[in-house]
Amino acid sequence: MIKLITLKNKRREGEFLGRPIQEKASLAHLRIQKDLDELDPPKTCAIEFPDPDDLLNFKLVICPDEGFYKGGKFIFNVKIGQGYPYDAPNVKCETAVYHPNIDFEGRVCLNILRENWKPVLTINSVVFGLQYLFLEPNPEDPLNKEAGDVLKTNRRQFEQNIQWSMRGGTVGSISQALSQVNIQD
Structure with missing residues (x-):
């Protein structure tokens, strides 16, 4: 007969009945695995895992093939918290x-990442939402107010500012420092 105290001690040591104990997967881990299995990113997006054992932290690379940002390469760091899917990534x-919905510290203004997040949304929703920001920047809800104002008042100037900044130029008082790193060959 196995003593209960011995079993409890074995459990604390990471073993139960001679087998290693599998840690219980969190809801966030289970959901992200499901989301990644169902992920269907467009050809302009790629997901990279710097640490293949860590599914909760990854990079999303967006390379728009049309619109203002065509030819650029934009990298996003995505962190999934333990509250996922109830909390947005x-x-x-x-x-x-240079974007009205992305400030110079890298914060992103996308409604599904804030007040409109719902647990039914997936990583696929985030990928398509971010891609859409590059196809249709939203000047009505800007983080970069100057870029938002320019887009509203002078679309041609906005486009020129993007092109200039993607080549490493200064727009207003801010140097974009994009240079060749972010322009696809």
């Missing part, structure tokens, strides 16, 4: 970009 743009 934390998304930060690592690439300096």
Whole structure:
């Protein structure tokens, strides 16, 4: 007969009945595995895992093939918290970009990452939402107010500012420092 105290001690040591104990997967891990299995990113997007054992932290690379940002390469750091899917992922743009919905610290203004997040949304929703920001920037809800104002008042100037900044130029008082790193060959 196995003594209960011995079993409890074995459990604390990471073993039960001679077999290693599998740690219980969190809801966030289970859901992200499901989301990644069902992920169907467009050809302009790729997901990279710096640590293949860590599914909760990854990079999203968006390379628009049309619109203002055509030819650019934009990298986002995505962190999934333990509250996922009830809490939205934390998304930060690592690439300096002149964009009304992305500020110079990389914060992203996308409604599904804030007040409109719902547990039924998936990583696929986030990928398509971020891609859409590059196809249709939203000047009505800007983080970069200057870029939003320019887009509203002078679309041609906005486009020129993007092109200039993607080549490493200065727009206003801010140097984008995008240079060749973010322009696809």
